[in-house]
Amino acid sequence: MNEFKLLAKRDGRIIVNHFKEIRSNPKRLGIYLLYLVWIGSLVFNVVLRYRNPVEIQAQLGSQIIGAGFVGVGTAFLLYFLYRGTLESSTFFTMGDVHLLFPAPVSPQKVLLYSMVKQSLLHIFLYGFLILALMPLIMNTSRIDLQYLPFMYLGFIGLFLVIAPLNFLVFALGSKYGLQLRLQQGIFALIVIFILYLAGFIIAAGDLWQGLLQGLNASWLDYLPVIGWSKVVFMTAVTGYSIYSIAGLVLQLLFLVCCIVISYYTADDYYEDTLKATEQRALRKKQKAGVEKAQRFSFPFSKKKLFVRKVGSGPWALFWRSKVEYSRSDFHPYLGFWTIMFLLAGIGVGVFAGKQTDGLTPLYIVNGVIAYIIFIFSASNAAQHELTKPYIFLIPGSNLVKIIGSNLTDILRMFANILALNIPLGILLNAPLQIIMILVIFDVSFYILNLSSNFLIRIIFPNALDQKALYPLFLMLQMLLLLLPGIIVGGVLAFVFQNLVLIFAGIAAVNIIIIGVLLLLSNKVFARLEWI
Amino acid sequence: MLKVESLTKKYRNVVAVDDISFSLNQGDIVGLLGPNGAGKSTTIKTIVGLLRKNAGSITIGSYPSTSQEAKKKFTYVPETPELYDMLTVWEHLQFIAYAYDVANFAEKAERLIERYDLWDKKDKLAKELSKGMKQKVSICCGLLPEPDLYLFDEPMIGLDPKSIRETKLIFKELSEQQKTVLVSTHLLDSIENLCDRVLVMKQGRIIVDMTMEEMKRKLGNSGSVSLEDLFLEVTKDE
Known part of the structure; x- marks a missing residue:
């Protein structure tokens, strides 16, 4: 058969099968509808901008x-x-x-x-x-x-x-x-x-x-x-x-x-x-959560490595991730991103220090960082841990398993945020307690997502569904996880008109939600399946 | 049927296949054995044309292995079955039939999927199949064109006992039909009574190329010695 005809026939069958799959699994139609809503919102935005053009120097x-x-x-x-x-x-x-x-x-x-x-x-x-x-x-x-x-x-x-x-x-x-x-x-x-x-x-x-x-x-x-x-x-x-x-x-x-x-x-x-x-x-498997996504790290490959035992049972998961990070980075808790955060902290600090006397840049940077962390940590390392059998087989408390599998990531994020905020805070003359509140604020957003991943796995055990429903999860996570903090922050802003209190309030609410999620995850862990 | 002369394949500075030569005649069933990393899969992939050789020549029925004429004469069953996620089992066979211009494809395909217990799965998408099922589909795709030369890389990994037996039976039938088979495997007992000859590779080189009888004679063993014993003997570190 002619090559082009052969390949066109194959692709024709693939397209037909996609339609058949949608017919047999209408849940997917919901996902495509969500994409349509997203495209619609983009078009709406364009129309809105066109009707209300910005006043800007045309040439510039x-x-x-x-x-x-x-x-x-x-x-x-x-x-x-x-x-x-x-x-x-x-x-x-x-x-x-x-x-x-x-x-x-x-x-x-x-x-x-x-x-x-x-x-x-x-x-x-x-x-x-x-x-x-x-x-x-x-x-x-x-x-x-x-x-x-x-x-x-x-x-x-x-x-x-x-x-x-x-x-x-x-x-x-x-x-x-x-x-x-x-x-x-x-x-x-x-x-x-x-x-x-x-x-x-x-x-x-x-x-x-x-x-x-x-x-x-x-x-x-x-x-x-x-x-x-x-x-x-x-x-x-x-x-x-x-x-x-x-x-x-x-x-x-x-x-x-x-x-x-x-x-x-x-x-x-x-x-x-x-x-x-x-x-x-x-990459396709990584998106579906079947394979672990590669982290950006230094291209080291240390052959000889000694990582001290950190406990038995579920703590072996913590040891395992320490070994992985030690091998791919120069330290289990510090890496490429720590340097990037440090440089960003110094850069913004030097630049903002010349422009303003207040702490506004510090608050803006941490607000933006918290948002980015939340978005990008929506699917994370814990998801991958659930694709391997060990988390199910290792004897021990479920709660410790959840903590053990996430602890290195959390400590690394903590180190990165510290690397950003300490030089930035020093250059802007911020008090230490404010810096620490902002660090806890940022890290709480990271842990928030990690702790909700287990629940998502229970609701949608199929990796492909998880991939397809990712935008929906993101919306749900935003609504359910971010909203309480935003409400409390809004109330605090209205009552006290104090930025530090808003950050502290949101961090406190996040910590409460993390506690609830961890307890829930502990309860539902027995229902998890290894696929 | 297959002639490999002074074949060398390097990955950057690592020599994966080091100046090997062998030939397979029509009707030969040859086992390609060796420890992990010996260069078996690289050899097969280079014959198939998925990898480029650094030196040497490969001819299939007197044609260079990458030519269209040569490709009509062989099929390949890879170690890991990678199929088109969104094609069904039947559509895979249909695709292969079109690609190799197989006559009476439906009849042949039906026979194969029945032999491998895939009849009830024939309308399933590949992405819905287990690894073992995918391997069965991959074998069926390799068998369907009925070429002169079959290249199997670890075909029995992941198969259930019935399918392993079916594959062994098929090897026997191919031998009777004077077809040529090169099969790389670690399941030595599964090919013990099928192969006329074995090639043993170690560190990219062929260290043994002889019939089973020659091997037994060379090692001075009696008839009770198994292929596993022979393999362990010839591949043990000095």
């Missing part, structure tokens, strides 16, 4: 958007080009590796089909991203809605070329032994880009002014990929011109060229895509 707004697009886009492009010298991108699944790759089908046709399929899929998926960014764009500048398709095409034009370009860079690099040369070329581009911006900053005598001028220079519009996409993207902001169409055509031609060159050069690429395909499958 368009400069900010143009500079943001070029700056972020260039960083993305250079990063993916560099990654292309180390590993290939993939358009395949492990099913393809084991069933399609050994079959008598043309590898080139398989690649062409898969690249085009992924591009078409991305046209749709990246649409959500631009939709989500629209309120931010409309807050910065007025846009002409009739040219919205240009903005959309300019945005996705940039993203569409990344995967084929990455694949091509790797294929050419490995086929002709050019990896080192390509890396040197990319580093040279990075250096030129930084020097170019530095020149503008020095000439303008101001960081932001220099960046705005440098990233909006008209000659950049002629640069392949980034310049062409920018011209198309900015049509909705600066207006239509013949260059909008020219940029669009050039960008499309570039994408087609990437795909065609990949087609003709990649006749023996199976091994190149193996690693990336395995990693993609692993």
Whole structure:
């Protein structure tokens, strides 16, 4: 059978099976409805912004958007080009590796089909991203809605070329032994880009002014990929011109060229895509909670390690995570993120210390950090612990098991928050007790989520359901876990008009909820199943 | 049927397969044995074309192993069954039938899924199957095209006793049909009476390439010695 027909038939069956699955499990329809509500809220936001445009200097707004697009886009492009010298991108699944790759089908046709399929899929998926960014764009500048398709095409034009370009860079690099040369070329581009911006900053005598001028220079519009996409993207902001169409055509031609060159050069690429395909499958499992998500840590691999015994029974779980962190980081409780938090604390402290005399920056930073911690810890290490049998098999108290499996993460977060707040507090002359209240406030949000994970596991034992229902969990967690603290904080703010008391009040409420959740988790632990 | 000459495969600086040569004739059932990390799976994946060789040559029926002509002559059953999550058992077989241009596919597929007790699961999605079931589907996909050469990498891991017996029976039938089989396995007793010949790998090299009788004779043992004994004897550290 013709390769394209074979692959189209397979994908057709997959789509039909998705619909059949929804029919047999209508619960999933609820999830898709939630996504629709989310998209609806994004569109509503866009309409709202359009009807109530912000009063902003037209030229400055368009400069900010143009500079943001070029700056972020260039960083993305250079990063993916560099990654292309180390590993290939993939358009395949492990099913393809084991069933399609050994079959008598043309590898080139398989690649062409898969690249085009992924591009078409991305046209749709990246649409959500631009939709989500629209309120931010409309807050910065007025846009002409009739040219919205240009903005959309300019945005996705940039993203569409990344995967084929990455694949091509790797294929050419490995086929002709050019990896080192390509890396040197990319580093040279990075250096030129930084020097170019530095020149503008020095000439303008101001960081932001220099960046705005440098990233909006008209000659950049002629640069392949980034310049062409920018011209198309900015049509909705600066207006239509013949260059909008020219940029669009050039960008499309570039994408087609990437795909065609990949087609003709990649006749023996199976091994190149193996690693990336395995990693993609692993990420899928990690999202479903079946595999542990990799933490960002120093690439150490200490072979010899001695971690002292911390107790018996369930405390073995605490020892295990200490061993894992000791191996991947320079200390069981301190790591890459501790340094990042420390640097952030010093940076914000120095910057804010010059701007203001009060403690407002300290409160703002901790409020933002607490929110970020809460969002990002919604699915965490404890989830993974439940995918292994040991937590069920080790004899001992359930409560200690829950604490033991989470303690290292909590202590690490405590260390990170201390690293942020101590320099920040010192630089802003904050009293020690306020710093400690804020540290407890931040960490309480982290523990709040960890303690609720066990209950989620009871309600939805299926990992796939958990993945699919993640937005719903997040909403529920926000409502049930955050609301009490916010109410108490609001009351305290109204009565005492004291910021420290609000933070202390919210932290106290969080601690009470954590206690209740831990007791509940202890009760329901017997109903947990190892899947 | 299969000719491997001076094959070398490296992962960066680690030599996984070190200058190995062997050939399989039509009708051979050959066991590829060796301790963990010996290079068995790498050898099979390189033959299949999933990995690129660093040196040497691999031909299947006189064609280079990565050519389309060669690929029509073999099938591969991997160590871990990775299927398409959103295709059913039956659709997997249908897909393989289209990919290999299998004639009378429905009849052959029905026979296979009945042999492996998959009939009641034929409309189930792959993601709903257990690991053992997936392995059965993977074996069925490997058997369906009825090629000249079969490459099995640990095919019996995760299978229930009935399926193991069925697989052994199928190996026998393939041998009778003059098909060639290269099977890598740790379940030595399961292939003991099936293989005409064994290749034993250790640290990327083939340290033994002989028939069972030759092996027994070389080690000076009587007829009661098992493949397990022979394996442990030849792979023990000096």
